[in-house]
Amino acid sequence: MYNFVRKTKDTISEAWVKFVLMLIFLLPLVILASLLNKSWMVIQTSGIGDLLFSSVWRPMAGQFGFKPFIISSVYVTVLGLIITAPVCLLSAIYLTYYGSKRMTAFMQPIIDILAGIPSVIYGVWGVLIIVPFTGRFLAPLFGYESTGFSILSGGLVLAVMLIPFILNILIEIFRTVPHEQMEASLSLGASKWESIKHVAVRRSLPGIVSAFALGLSRAFGETIAVLMVVGNVVGIPRSPFDTGYPLPALIANNYGEMLSIPMFDSALMFAALVLLMVVVCFNLMSRYVIIFMEKRQ
Amino acid sequence: MENPIISIRNLNLYFEKQHVLKNINIEIPHNKVTVILGPSGCGKTTLLKTLNRLVDLHDHVKISGKIMLDDKDILVPNIDVTGIRKKMGLLSQKPSPLPMTIFNNVAYGLRINGLRGKRKLMPLVEKHLREANLWDEVKDRLRDPASRLSIGQQQRLCLARGLAVNPEIILADEPTSALDPISSTVIEQQFAELKKHYTIVMVTHVLRQARRIADHIVFMYLGEVIEQGPAREFFNNPKEQKTRDYLKGAFN
Ligand SMILES: Nc1ncnc2c1ncn2[C@@H]1O[C@H](COP(=O)(O)OP(=O)(O)O)[C@@H](O)[C@H]1O
Ligand SMILES: [Mg+2]
Numbered sequence: 298m299y300n301f302v303r304k305t306k307d308t309i310s311e312a313w314v315k316f317v318l319m320l321i322f323l324l325p326l327v328i329l330a331s332l333l334n335k336s337w338m339v340i341q342t343s344g345i346g347d348l349l350f351s352s353v354w355r356p357m358a359g360q361f362g363f364k365p366f367i368i369s370s371v372y373v374t375v376l377g378l379i380i381t382a383p384v385c386l387l388s389a390i391y392l393t394y395y396g397s398k399r400m401t402a403f404m405q406p407i408i409d410i411l412a413g414i415p416s417v418i419y420g421v422w423g424v425l426i427i428v429p430f431t432g433r434f435l436a437p438l439f440g441y442e443s444t445g446f447s448i449l450s451g452g453l454v455l456a457v458m459l460i461p462f463i464l465n466i467l468i469e470i471f472r473t474v475p476h477e478q479m480e481a482s483l484s485l486g487a488s489k490w491e492s493i494k495h496v497a498v499r500r501s502l503p504g505i506v507s508a509f510a511l512g513l514s515r516a517f518g519e520t521i522a523v524l525m526v527v528g529n530v531v532g533i534p535r536s537p538f539d540t541g542y543p544l545p546a547l548i549a550n551n552y553g554e555m556l557s558i559p560m561f562d563s564a565l566m567f568a569a570l571v572l573l574m575v576v577v578c579f580n581l582m583s584r585y586v587i588i589f590m591e592k593r594q
Numbered sequence: 595m596e597n598p599i600i601s602i603r604n605l606n607l608y609f610e611k612q613h614v615l616k617n618i619n620i621e622i623p624h625n626k627v628t629v630i631l632g633p634s635g636c637g638k639t640t641l642l643k644t645l646n647r648l649v650d651l652h653d654h655v656k657i658s659g660k661i662m663l664d665d666k667d668i669l670v671p672n673i674d675v676t677g678i679r680k681k682m683g684l685l686s687q688k689p690s691p692l693p694m695t696i697f698n699n700v701a702y703g704l705r706i707n708g709l710r711g712k713r714k715l716m717p718l719v720e721k722h723l724r725e726a727n728l729w730d731e732v733k734d735r736l737r738d739p740a741s742r743l744s745i746g747q748q749q750r751l752c753l754a755r756g757l758a759v760n761p762e763i764i765l766a767d768e769p770t771s772a773l774d775p776i777s778s779t780v781i782e783q784q785f786a787e788l789k790k791h792y793t794i795v796m797v798t799h800v801l802r803q804a805r806r807i808a809d810h811i812v813f814m815y816l817g818e819v820i821e822q823g824p825a826r827e828f829f830n831n832p833k834e835q836k837t838r839d840y841l842k843g844a845f846n
Pocket of ligand 2: 639
């Protein structure tokens, strides 16, 4: 009797775990299918090529060219990552190899707090500080005129948001570099910096790439904070001081209001589909790069 | 002793409050194999790491005393530490190949010394791999990651890598303890060969190994040097009671 109860419990819990795993596995497929289903109408009418590469955006006339949004998204994301990458890499190296134990212990909670701040707050901070800084200081410095609501402001806010996120991963990665390998390099008469460059960074390269790829995915999808500082004017940005209108901002600003126009609704779903595909591609590509690099160590 | 290459005088070392090396005085002869013997935990690794200043990496270390190398004290703060480490390579207990190819592992030290270009590097890489008795086994796969070698091969690679820096002294911390008997023998024979050109300081706690290759012995116990001298005298005619106990296997 007792055994029977135990066995039944076992079977039930195993079935339950399998069911949950199944759900996790199916979730992305379900999301993909529903987005595809909803955007099918606009794809049928306009064609993928027009949707992706046309820059004519006249929803009321049924013309949906997403090029301005895609370019804005890429621009903001790449800018954010370019600003944040060296900062994160150097800070992680400093905290792991140069800073005292006390300093690392002091910084760790601060980084965690920064990572936990909601993006709206980064957005508000961006409007209060970054936007005026870009408009009044950076733009004139480079000979542009700008209200400050711009691609660059978006990139800067993104960069700041990414720092704690990427920094945490990088510190974790550098901690896994075996002490013995650093000592081996130092024993050969390499300086500390040489050892960091040739041993620690080199060994961590797959991890560093994946950290930045994760950051890239996050940045590409970041909605609210970027939306608040980029200006949201449809058009292809010609300089970092121009306004932009990234994909997530487009969806967030229009979804709900435009449900009454089926084609616009479908177009927004298409935007979401593009977003999803890009993020998934980042992930797959970085995975491939990591596997490739790990093979060579 | 005539012209010791290293002489350690009144060396004391603390990790925080733990007194790990206690008033150490050692003289290490030139171009000989000096074996440091002692039960584990007695400070052998710490002593080697003090010699090439790797202890600097630890927090809360306090050192006093002198280590004279070529009539210069290498414990003074403003000395060129990388220079010392080039003179004294350390072969660690667990082989730790660098995360790169076999070729680059050996070329690493050469590049640090400013040598560039495959045409200049290749003959030297070959020479040092031969010195470590590894060349024949790896000559066809120099581009493979070093991590694919067996543990015994990895240790010989580490030896070759250390030799490439052109050291005068090789410090080896139980270099065969992680290896199978055959690889151990290979490394041991290599050391016998290398002592013609290098001074070797080797830690071991395998008595038989010490008997086979030592010219000079330093016996440590609980952070102190109990006895030191020529190997034959040490084994045949030990002066201290602790040494006799140790040779009888009392601490193992
Ligand atoms: N980094 C360190 N911090 C604190 N204590 C240490 C450290 N390294 C070694 N010790 C202590 O120093 C003593 C000697 O260690 P070690 O030199 O490794 O001995 P051996 O190599 O002879 O086995 C041990 O008691 C060990 O616990
Ligand atoms: Mg040891």
